[in-house]
Amino acid sequence: MENENFMKWLDQMKLSHPLLIAGPCSAESEEQVLEVAHELTKTDATVFRAGVWKPRTRPGSFEGQGTKALPWLQKVKKETGLLTAVEVGNAQHAKLALEFDIDILWIGARTTVNPFTVQEIADALKGTDKVVLVKNPINPDLELWIGAIERLYTSGIKNIGAIHRGFSTFRKTKYRNIPNWQIPIDLKIKYPTLPIINDPSHICGEREGIFDVAQTALDLKFDGLMIETHCHPDQAWSDAKQQITPQRLVEITENLRVRRETFEQEESLAKLQALRKEIDALDAQLLETLSSRMQVVENIGLVKKQGNVAILQNTRWNEILQKVVDGGISHGLNKEFIENVFKSIHQESIAHQKKIIDA
Ligand code: PEP
Numbered sequence: 001m002e003n004e005n006f007m008k009w010l011d012q013m014k015l016s017h018p019l020l021i022a023g024p025c026s027a028e029s030e031e032q033v034l035e036v037a038h039e040l041t042k043t044d045a046t047v048f049r050a051g052v053w054k055p056r057t058r059p060g061s062f063e064g065q066g067t068k069a070l071p072w073l074q075k076v077k078k079e080t081g082l083l084t085a086v087e088v089g090n091a092q093h094a095k096l097a098l099e100f101d102i103d104i105l106w107i108g109a110r111t112t113v114n115p116f117t118v119q120e121i122a123d124a125l126k127g128t129d130k131v132v133l134v135k136n137p138i139n140p141d142l143e144l145w146i147g148a149i150e151r152l153y154t155s156g157i158k159n160i161g162a163i164h165r166g167f168s169t170f171r172k173t174k175y176r177n178i179p180n181w182q183i184p185i186d187l188k189i190k191y192p193t194l195p196i197i198n199d200p201s202h203i204c205g206e207r208e209g210i211f212d213v214a215q216t217a218l219d220l221k222f223d224g225l226m227i228e229t230h231c232h233p234d235q236a237w238s239d240a241k242q243q244i245t246p247q248r249l250v251e252i253t254e255n256l257r258v259r260r261e262t263f264e265q266e267e268s269l270a271k272l273q274a275l276r277k278e279i280d281a282l283d284a285q286l287l288e289t290l291s292s293r294m295q296v297v298e299n300i301g302l303v304k305k306q307g308n309v310a311i312l313q314n315t316r317w318n319e320i321l322q323k324v325v326d327g328g329i330s331h332g333l334n335k336e337f338i339e340n341v342f343k344s345i346h347q348e349s350i351a352h353q354k355k356i357i358d359a
Pocket residue numbers: 025051055087107108109110135165202
């Protein structure tokens with residue numbers, strides 16, 4: 001999949017790179033939409049976002065103002081010159097967004113998981129030159145994300161991009177949706193010309209972490225940010241905790257470092273820093289995995305204690321070692337290295353189980 005057009009489109013529309021998309025989670029009223037949009041003209045944002053159809057986890061929550069809010073977005077464009085973006089959740093939404101000349105349509109995380117719906121949206125948008133952005137599916141599944149992008153691509157949609165909004169997890173973490181940076185990195189490696197925009201608002205779920213996540217995205221050479229912005233965030237009808245004011249958006253963007261690529265030296269330094277960020281993200285993932293593994297080891301310890309079974313089960317350990325050595329070799333890793341790593345993990349696991357059994 002080649003997608004050189006998007007960059008050309010950014011140039012043509014004289015949009016910033018990285019692109020800054022901002023606006024409320026939901027369009028609540030015409031006044032609220034216009035108030036935010038006018039405030040955003042004092043920021044670096046060039047695209048105004050607002051959800052008109054809101055997919056909500058529980059019934060009874062505010063589900064968006066629907067079609068009647070689309071003229072409000074047209075008014076935003078007329079009064080402020082900002083381009084407009086809405087989420088489309090089905091083919092009907094997509095048709096309406098085209099009818100009301102919305103510039104950017106995005107497919108939400110809950111829709112990306114459903115190939116039938118994505119296909120229907122792709123059919124409704126056949127051949128459009130509007131920009132269509134695909135949020136990652138809520139579950140950490142790169143193939144599903146790529147599949148949705150492919151469906152748009154094969155429908156002749158020229159300006160396609162991706163939005164990384166994090167992944168849901170059962171585990172309690174400081175994020176609302178864990179970033180799992182390796183997944184968008186893998187997408188970028190596979191499709192180097194596909195623009196990826198980061199959505200720190202839905203990753204964090206609160207205001208505090210937005211700067212750090214946005215900076216990491218820029219260090220990883222993402223092509224833009226989508227940040228939820230509301231003039232009175234605490235009173236927002238949806239996602240109140242994570243929305244920031246336009247004033248806060250200015251503070252954040254003023255402090256974000258965007259790597260310039262003017263001199264060769266600077267370029268290689270930026271590359272080095274981007275790679276180091278990748279290493280940091282991978283190391284964080286390794287630690288998470290090790291900690292989850294240790295949790296399971298402790299649960300096994302409890303079962304062994306109840307069954308009065310010995311900690312060390314030689315045959316099981318030999319099986320594990322053989323499996324990881326074979327797996328490691330097939331990934332191009334050195335046999336001795338894998339043995340050392342896993343012997344060390346095993347030793348630590350035994351220590352954890354011993355503590356449980358002796359308690
Ligand atoms: C949104 O952008 O408001 C939204 C609903 O996002 P997501 O699909 O990432 O949950």
